[in-house]
Amino acid sequence: DGGITQSPKYLFRKEGQNVTLSCEQNLNHDAMYWYRQDPGQGLRLIYYSQIVNDFQKGDIAEGYSVSREKKESFPLTVTSAQKNPTAFYLCASSIRDRSTDTQYFGPGTRLTVL
Amino acid sequence: DQQVKQNSPSLSVQEGRISILNCDYTNSMFDYFLWYKKYPAEGPTFLISISSIKDKNEDGRFTVFLNKSAKHLSLHIVPSQPGDSAVYFCAASQNLFSGGYNKLIFGAGTRLAVHP
Numbered sequence: 001d002g003g004i005t006q007s008p009k010y011l012f013r014k015e016g017q018n019v020t021l022s023c024e025q026n027l028n029h030d031a032m033y034w035y036r037q038d039p040g041q042g043l044r045l046i047y048y049s050q051i052v053n054d055f056q057k058g059d060i061a062e063g064y065s066v067s068r069e070k071k072e073s074f075p076l077t078v079t080s081a082q083k084n085p086t087a088f089y090l091c092a093s094s095i096r097d098r099s100t101d102t103q104y105f106g107p108g109t110r111l112t113v114l
Numbered sequence: 115d116q117q118v119k120q121n122s123p124s125l126s127v128q129e130g131r132i133s134i135l136n137c138d139y140t141n142s143m144f145d146y147f148l149w150y151k152k153y154p155a156e157g158p159t160f161l162i163s164i165s166s167i168k169d170k171n172e173d174g175r176f177t178v179f180l181n182k183s184a185k186h187l188s189l190h191i192v193p194s195q196p197g198d199s200a201v202y203f204c205a206a207s208q209n210l211f212s213g214g215y216n217k218l219i220f221g222a223g224t225r226l227a228v229h230p
Binding site for chain 2: 004006009040041042043044045048058088090092101102103104105106107108110
């Protein structure tokens with residue numbers, strides 16, 4: 001089955017620690033995205049990548065870092081510089097086709113900083 | 115500044131009746147709109163979309179209407195079912211990326227509750 005997987009589902013971290021969230025897709029999509037969702041708010045774009053070895057900052061990139069070494073994988077690192085990291089993190093991907101802007105989402109990772 | 119607004123945080127509808135979820139936007143450059151459905155602790159699921167060259171798109175029980183002059187779109191669900199109870203996000207697309215990729219701007223969501 002094609003889809004997007006994120007792991008782990010739940011993640012706990014102590015303050016001051018970096019943590020990496022996994023995102024893998026087997027949809028053969030070129031573009032991948034990271035969003036965070038906070039209660040009562042829409043999804044906000046953290047980083048996006050259009051192609052392997054290239055990525056760009058989104059609206060709230062401070063305190064986060066990403067890599068795109070493989071087409072299928074787009075891991076997100078939440079660093080200790082992120083002031084308020086507790087949130088629900090969503091990874092998405094899309095095809096390279098201007099006729100559709102649909103992004104497909106993974107199941108999400110809930111990160112809690114203790 | 116919120117470019118995509120869903121002014122109703124919640125909506126309660128009786129099973130079998132119509133659910134109407136609303137979304138307003140401010141940026142006239144948006145040219146594609148999407149609705150996503152989200153259950154708690156899960157990722158959003160794509161429901162239906164509409165291009166700015168259309169004013170209506172229908173898929174089964176779901177219909178999206180676009181009023182460009184009013185910068186308003188709505189999602190109609192008929193008939194509503196208990197399984198439709200979820201948070202619905204409206205999203206608008208603005209072509210900021212080269213090569214055909216687009217940035218989605220999301221509203222804050224509307225929680226729909228369909229009761230028997």
